[in-house]
């Protein structure tokens with residue numbers, strides 16, 4: 448099956464002809480919890496966390512998991528218990544992070560449009576820092592600090608104007624993007640920040656984009672960020688951290704060359720900081736990986752409802768849809784598909800469109816995908832669904848939210864129930 452682009456994973460592999468997540472046959476999960484269902488490998492999450500942790504072992508660091516990738520409480524609490532922090536972008540995410548056990552001093556708040564109430568709530572919860580990326584936002588943060596009669600720790604997110612060479616929807620570090628402050632603007636407001644009794648500049652930050660195929664743009668951006676950090680310190684800032692953003696990639700399977708390992712991204716961070724001469728034992732590195740921690744740890748299990756020929760096209764209609772995994776519809780994203788029953792190595796491949804039941808032509812999982820013969824009733828695993836799957840789900844077409852199952856070795860447990868009909872009209876008022 449090598450020519451159908453399946454990323455290698457020790458966590459999702461065939462055992463005696465049946466696809467397993469760690470040591471649990473996915474078929475048994477499908478029969479217990481039905482489909483569609485998300486299944487996560489706890490060991491894969493731990494392993495991904497360890498590899499980023501090791502890649503940054505050259506300096507004190509905080510891995511602030513971008514919880515927008517997957518905010519399931521069981522996933523969060525697993526990461527929190529390993530010393531991981533959280534990068535949040537809303538108060539909803541803060542509430543999730545706190546509920547799952549992240550200590551507030553390991554939570555940083557990023558995001559381009561924070562409401563005043565959100566800033567107040569974050570300050571009251573005592574999170575580590577608010578990352579500011581707008582002059583008007585800075586005014587609001589300062590006024591909240593004044594109102595609360597204290598100072599607030601902030602980070603300045605700058606836009607280094609570096610091309611991340613990734614999908615345009617997930618590139619964030621170019622001048623034209625809505626994210627961050629341009630460096631000249633950030634520099635011009637330094638005196639104001641440093642003179643304010645209500646603001647403490649504790650970090651500088653950038654995030655150039657997701658799914659970086661090469662560490663080169665990261666190194667370039669970090670050198671720019673590091674030089675900015677140095678100028679902040681020269682002007683009197685007592686910086687506690689440099690936040691280098693996310694972007695650590697994961698393998699979806701269609702990549703022409705395998706991405707460099709986490710260590711290469713760690714090295715790029717070190718080199719960028721070294722060239723700016725800001726690699727110091729008293730400055731912590733913060734990074735905000737999302738998908739690299741959870742993406743390959745998850746699959747979306749689905750069953751083939753029907754197949755049909757339409758003109759020349761062969762359709763495989765499955766019970767998962769854009770409601771569970773919108774990435775193919777939104778970005779044309781590739782997700783590998785594995786039948787739960789291992790195909791024979793010489794199985795003939797047929798090109799099919801794998802589509803969901805939602806009434807949209809854009810509702811597809813894969814187009815023109817070579818797959819071994821797939822029949823009505825077969826079970827499939829859609830790989831790489833641990834990140835931005837459940838978080839971007841919807842109930843469009845009044846579809847229930849799928850269950851989530853966490854596997855640990857040979858045990859599996861339900862970590863979210865499939866939603867019932869009441870969730871469909873929750874909060875609605877009629878009569």
Ligand code: LLP
Nearest residue numbers: 513557654657658693694735736737738835
């Ligand atoms: N930090 C910041 C400030 C971010 O905006 C993001 C992602 C991350 C960290 C984590 O990025 P990651 O390590 O997961 O690549 N829905 C899209 C991804 C949007 C990412 C938005 N920001 C997708 O499914 O690819």
